[in-house]
Amino acid sequence: MHYKDYYKTLGVARTATQDEIKRAYRRLARKYHPDVSKEPNAETRFKEVNEANEVLHDPEKRAAYDALGNNWRAGQDFRPPPGSAYRDFDFNSNENTEFSDFFSSIFGRAFRGETGGTRQRRGEDKTIKFAIDLEDAYKGATRQLKVEGSSGAGPGKQKGKTLNVRIPPGVTQGRQIRLTGQGSPGTGGGPAGDLYLEIELKPHRHxxxxxxxxxxxxxxxxxxxxxxxxxxxxxxxxxxxxxxxxxxxxxxxxxxxxxxxxxxxxxxxxxxxxxxxxxxxxxxxxxxxxxxxxxxxxxxxxxxxx
Missing domain, CATH: 2.60.260.20 (Urease metallochaperone UreE, N-terminal domain)
Incomplete structure (x- = not known):
């Protein structure tokens, strides 16, 4: 089994802040998401990026990974420490995908929630275009957005919900507004993902x-x-x-x-x-x-x- 350098996967230093890790993950997740990426190895790279973020985004889990030592290099043969104490962590992934053998050897119980082996996963983040008037971008405003969500009334049943979106003054083309917990629902009791509204300024008459x-x-x-x-x-x-x-x-x-x-x-x-x-x-x-x-x-x- 080979050691995985999660810092190298995200392209950040071992001293990177949580904000730097978050930005790197979002950039790479958008680049390699299989639904939009044209890269030939997009699916594999997306899984690697997701796994790296799964470990590094939480300070406690990151500390457990760092405790392995910083002398390892990506691709080197690796054996987990005997009697590893890291197996008590619970991990929530953005995608319903398998983790690597390296991950499993360190965080063996990571995929299992407390409900009979059901995987507890964080829902996927979503990004949609959100068109606003230039005057709203100048003054700021509160606008309503109707989105679809699961109704719980049977397979395929959907219902709409209306969200109040606060537009900050000075928002520019392409900026994203985050709506926490309004993305795809989680599985196995995992939390929902986030919804990102990408600002699109409507054409103006002047x-x-x-x-x-x-x-x-x-x-x-x-x-x-x-x-x-x-x-x-x-x-x-x-x-x-x-x-x-x-x-x-x-x-x-x-x-x-x-x-x-x-x-x-x-x-x-x-x-x-x-x-x-x-x-x-x-x-x-x-x-x-x-x-x-x-x-x-x-x-x-x-x-x-x-």
Whole structure:
């Protein structure tokens, strides 16, 4: 039997904190989950990662594993200490899968709950997309989410339940909100897994979003661009007055500091100017354009050398 280096499996140091172990496990579990991974060895790697987390995520169980000593190397022949006291631990796995012989030799009673050999397993964590309005991401909000759960009324029976989800101010695209115990139910009396809501910002009628920064394309008139102007612009916190510098061109960017999504530091609002030319649909308008062409003698293509 070969020794398994659980720290190496998760890619963390032996001195890693519990938060570091948790982050490493979640990253690798998502990478190798058989339902989504395209890696050729995904199922095997997922079982290895799950087993490593099973041991290292709990300080007491981790201490028992560390007591074997830190001179072992992955793949070395291993024999468990005689009369091992580690067999009194109960383990709850995220998946209904067998553990390795190495695991069994150290934590032999780990799979068995106290109900006649029934395996006690923690339910699987779930991740779903959760679409919210940009205004909710800015101000924070409480929204309801309907999820399905087992009804206990027979095979295949399902019922819905409604959860109140608190959206914190400043939440960004892709961030996850954890709902403890709202994932898949456990087996053999094991606890339920967690439900992770992955934030997805709905398209906005005015703004686009990049991280905490919001962006706005602002139409301005030719005379506002040429002469400068004070114009009213929307922000997530309400309207503000923006100064357009004289001589501005389409594509010029202006910044409203701290007007993006809240955070430390908060994001900014970037304004992209876009000059809009009035249509010459009346004789009066056409006369204005003819007068401009005659008086200004402006060649917009002069740099082309044509």
């Amino acid at each position: 703004f686009t979003v990049e991280g905490r920064e919001i962006q706005l394309r602002l139409p301005i008139a030719p005379w506002e661009a040429a002469l400068g102007a004070q114009v009213t612009v929307p922000t997530l916190g309400g309207t503000v007055t923006l100064k357009i510098p004289a001589g501005s061109q389409s594509g010029k960017k202006l910044r409203l500091k701290g007007r993006g999504l809240p955070g430390s530091p908060p994001g900014d609002e970037m304004i992209l100017l876009e000059i809009v030319t009035p249509a010459a649909t009346t004789e009066a308008a056409k006369a204005v354009y003819r007068d401009m062409a005659e008086r200004l003698q402006f060649d917009p293509r002069a740099e082309l050398g044509l």
